Amino acid sequence: MTLSAKGLSWSAGGTTILSDVSLDVRPGEFLGIIGPNGSGKTSLMALMAGIRRPQAGVVTLDGRPLSAHGRQAIARRIAFVEQQAETTERITARQAVELGRTPHLGALTPWSRTDDAIVDRALEEVDMARFSGRLWHTLSGGERQRLHIARALAQQAPILLLDEPTNHLDIGHQISLLQLVREQDLTVVAALHDLNHAAMFCDRIAVMQGGRIVALGTPAKVLEPQRLADVFGVTVDVERDSTGGCFIRYRRPEPRPAKLKLVAEA
Template identity: 45%
Template sequence: MPQPLSHTGGLAPAALTVAQLNWSANGRQLLDNISFSVPAGQMLGIIGPNGAGKSSLLRCLYRFLQPDSGCIRLDERDISQFSGREFARRVAVVQQDTPAQLDAAVQDLVAMGLTPHKGWFEFDNRDDRERVAAALARVGLSALAEQPFSLLSGGERQRALIARALVQQPGILILDEPTNHLDIRYQIQLLELVRSLGITVIASIHDLNLASALCDHLLMLDKGRLMAQGTPAEVLTQQQLSDVFGVCCSITPHPQHGKPQICYYYGYQADGMSDPDIASACHHKGTAQ
């Protein structure tokens, strides 16, 4: 079984462990023998081109999809053994598509996160209201608590959904492309917020430089297979980006945080390159700089 690594390289307890996970649909193998573990309290980024299996993997992790085979363990228990309410107390999810037309007030949407902790017909109490207020303050939305959710900007909606997740008090937060359609400032702000929460985070991220800067570990998927896993420096290499994404790039340490910073080369259409030509072209472009 895969062993998670801490920042110092020693063994760290795993919040979630996946072993030999397989899932197929309509005769296509969409996840093929995926194994990894997530260290408790760290942020794991899932990267890969469109169709790589990122969303399918996340949907298996939060039990929307039932894998064909393999095991997903949370706190050393198979996730299938948890009741729905118990699982919701452990794992919160922010999906890719937000319900933009929802008419509920922001504070009411956030209060929905209390549901796994409440009994049937149990009303919210003072502690519940304080928890909602604290979550709104944490994401910077206190001033918009009574605003209809539908009137929020894209970045504000994502923060409101994260506040709802915080009210669930989960140990693990799963996000599917949380920065989709956001301006760059709000992409950075949102991921910095998520990273600051002090819980285990698993997020699919489209922007590789954002993933490099803000994630402790990365999984690189391609066509449903796990191509690489490790620290950003271990995963984001010129060869692996060429093989998986079909791009030419150079990689240097970021001047602020020192993690890999990717600089892409251009001219694919003009060169008329097909996939087998990528590696050779990357070599020539790199040596020409």
């Protein structure tokens, strides 16, 4: 199953957010999207998930525009975890995950024991089974984020889109969740803030700047000191290992020059 973006453009409030963005996602890969705040990552993810329609260009799923697929058909193929997704409904943690089964239900396919088993497994995988009876509003931000991941896993779509999936999580859960996603037999596209997470888990990385993709390739190819300086304004050393992997070590910025004190004349 293939997902592609061709010449996408998107504007909001008179400001161009995305400009002529094209991206082909390879089946079975873990593709990371990185870039500074405001570079267009979240807008690109929403367009590729079909949440928004592009003002120019097209997103295709298996060669057909997303607009040619029904909402339920898209939901059976693409699971999307948004950066900020909340609810005011009084639902339990388990009920939040059960929502992932909605695209598979209908008049002829009611809830079954198979659905229960899928939800049970999703809760276990994100270490939230013991919280299944808790009300949503009593959970921490990190716990809610893990449930969003569980809902997406319960959806059992072959393509998983994640927008800042490690928000609100402690470092242990950040690593374990990305490893969990990596181990799934899925095509994954994830917008990530942490460059070392991108280096650790991604097969390829797309770098965004000013609403465009300015680099695309393997972590070792893309994560270069000069490019990171140009895009993020940081000074780094990139350490490489014998397996072709890399690790980014940040340098502390140079101290700013001391301001001259103006002394009033007597």
